[in-house]
Amino acid sequence: MTFLLAPLLKYLIIIPFVGFAASLFIPARMERFIAWTSLATVGFHLICAWLFIAFWLFPGDFPTYQTTEFSLYESPDYQFFISFYFDKVTTVFLFIGSFLILLVTVYSSYYLHRDNGYKRFFNALLLFYLGYNIVIFSGNFETLFIGWEVLGICSFLLIGFYRDRFLPVKNALKVFTVFRIADMGLLFCIWLSHHLWHENITFIKLTNSEVVQAQIHSHMTISIVISLMILLAAAVKSAQLPFTSWMPRAMEGPTPSSAIFYGSLSVHLGVFLLLRAYPFWEHLTPIVILVAVIGLATSIVATLISRVQSSIKTQIAYSSTAQIGIIFIEVAIGLHDLALFHLAGNAFLRTYQILVSPSVVSYLIREQFYNFIPRLPNDKNRALRKLKYSVYLLSTKEFYLDSFIYFILWNPMKWLGRKLDGIGENTAFNFIAISTFIGVTCIYAKGSIPQSIYYLFPTFFAFVGLLMVIRSFTERRNAQFSWVLMVVYHFWITLAVSFYEESNFIEMAIYLGGVLLSGIIGFAALDRLKTLEGKIDWNDFQGHIYEHPDLALIFFLSCLGLMAFPITPSFLGVDLVFTYIHTEQIDFAIILAISYILLGLSVIRMYSRIFLGPHAKTYHEVPNRSS
Incomplete structure (x- = not known):
């Protein structure tokens, strides 16, 4: 079965690429044709993906596929090749992604009816889906980085979808700024991996525990730095501390893009990166502890922030971040099946919550008008009340996370720029x-x-x-x-x-x-x-x-x-x-x-x-x- 299925992996990348390319040539006035092209692309991809998964599951041994499609550049000391990989983790992300992208495409075809950016939205959505598939099927860090870059620019385009308004464009820039940190982490990881392995390392080679442990023991410092860079990229992409504040800013885009990007698919790719590189960093106990600590801290802080938000999208954003923090803990302690199940549940729930948020807000406004009863303070312990008020104030200020990013990233550059x-x-x-x-x-x-x-x-x-x-x-x-x-x-x-x-x-x-x-x-x-x-x-x-x-x-x-x-x-x-x-x-x-x-x-x-x-x-x- 392997020799039949493995060569088909590339077609699961080609289908969204063809759909995206076709959508570029459709006139903006032909809404119905744009919608049907997008639906045909994601629908056909879903059928092919689920058939592929069914044939993969049928033998019962759940094999791993690794293919090298072609080489972009070769020299005596260096090779850049495109490689695809398929395993249990890919299966879960493919199943979730193919279903939710179809759901959001159907929803968007009605939600954005007569919007000036109708074609632009579906172009960006199909490009996002192409980048998403490149990431989840990637067989090495270089291929993954291609999809990673595509997702980053799609984030900017979809957050700033209402490009004639100030706040969406400003927040799109903010999110893109933070995402560049993740890009840097991944670039560092690729650079150090070349020096550690002296080759373009594939993910299937990372599953060889004996070879990995030998390399780690021989090059402990480089191995720790590589793991830290992987964690940095994952923490940024999944909005973990201290990079959590970009998540609610990303909700400036249309409701469907918020659902598919930051409710379900894109925000979970940090978890995907940790799972894909787990055979490497699992041998480094300090990194394992750090992943768990970051996840725990994020889940606590994000939960507190979400409880005091007045915007429903912001509440959902921080709630999702808190759950991803728990998933980080599950990945760190090796409960990967539970992490994948938890991830799927969180993705489906947040997509549903964001898609129904406009109608929920409308209902709650009416409900509040007739039935709202303010809560009265009932804490007799003065010290406890002061503590609660302090935590409440910190939560409303989002623990100053946005100011922290501004302080460490923007201020030094602006100061030096003024000198020049x-x-x-x-x-x-x-x-x-x-x-x-x-x-x-x-x-x-x-x-x-x-x-x-x-x-x-x-x-x-x-x-x-x-x-x-x-x-x-x-x-x-x-x-x-x-x-x-x-x-x-x-x-x-x-x-x-x-x-x-x-x-x-x-x-x-x-x-x-x-x-x-x-x-x-x-x-x-x-x-x-x-x-x-x-x-x-x-x-x-x-x-x-x-x-x-x-x-x-x-x-x-x-x-x-x-x-x-x-x-x-x-x-x-x-x-x-x-x-x-x-x-x-x-x-x-x-x-x-x-x-x-x-x-x-x-x-x-x-x-x-x-x-x-x-x-x-x-x-x-x-x-x-x-x-």
Whole structure:
């Protein structure tokens, strides 16, 4: 049976891809055709998926399938290949996902009737389902990261679905900011895994307990860091402490997207990552304890917060987070069957709760009007009453989790950016030209430079590249200058990597190919917008997508290319760049990871401020800032 089923795995990825591609070419006015295309895609996928599961269950031995489909790049020291994997965990996530996506698609076809973004919603929904399937079928971290990136950008698109309003766009940016931390964790995990295993490790190889234990005992520090990075990515994706606050902000999108994304599927992918990597980190007792502690702390804090929320979606969000915290505990102590059952129950329940939330709110408003009786305090113990009031106040403030993320992520970058704000365009370009000349000269004069000094050059030039990204991050006057700095950053990373002997022209061309093309197209789009509007003011949201939707789409695709999204060869190039970094050069890796986060934030924030939000021109109806 294995030789029959294993080759079919790729078709469970191809079906949603074909449906998504087809939906792009349907005119926006043809609502019925859009809905039927989406229903046909997810319905056919459900039938195929459930038949696949039935044949997999039939023999009774529940085999594990691992396939290597094709290789994107190969060299003597490196291989990037697409691999698919199927086991019990995949089965549960496939069953849940295929059923709930069909349910939400049917619901959405009526719920969003005559909405201006009808086609846009179903495009994003099908793209999300494609990314979800890539993640759950992934056979290695590289394949998983492709789907992970797709899900991240779909989150931004669906949370900011009402793109002419201030709050949805602002919250979409907030969530995307936090998700970049998870991306960084996964990138670090991939980088260190290459050094630990000296190959593109597959998940089926991780199930070999003897080999894994031998590697862990030989490389304890690297193993712990890899496990911490996996936990970081999982905690962010599943809204565990201290990253819990993004979950209610993600509810700004339409009710169906809130249900499928943050009620059922996307938010549970952190649990999926822990389960998939469990054969590795189960041997590290401190990591097991940490997973359980994070889950316990999250379940307590999220429960307290959910009890005091006035918004039904926020209540559901924090309640779901609390349950996922308990699932983290179940995974940590090895109760995986219980964790999967618990996960399925939580996914179905939260989807139902969010989908019926509008009608429930309507009913409760009427019920409260006629039958509300305020509760009177009955605690005679003064100390206990003070404690309850303190916890209540902390809960209403969401334990200051949002402020904490702002403090550790935004404030340091803004402070440093203000220090660099005095660097003008001429100064920056002169510095870039002189430094590039010095860098190229040092590469060719390697023999006359002491090895101890030459070894520091990659980190130095990567740090200068980071300063460019930070300067771009805080630029508010000249959008084109900010864009050029982000493009030049990639050239500086190439310069930094060129100091390694093993670097070669082909791999650098792969890295820069997509970046250069995206940079040119994006700059041209900004120049065209400046010609049409006279100037580009991006101190606040401008909403130019209202008048220039085609230009906004072109610039958005350029942004994806510049941040190495998997639509250009630069996505592969980022992985190649990380392979050059030696394990003892942790400072270089940290600088590169921070730059990766900030670059993504800078380009998406630039797109959001220029094209999204309330339109700067008020010759038509414009939503209030608080809407």
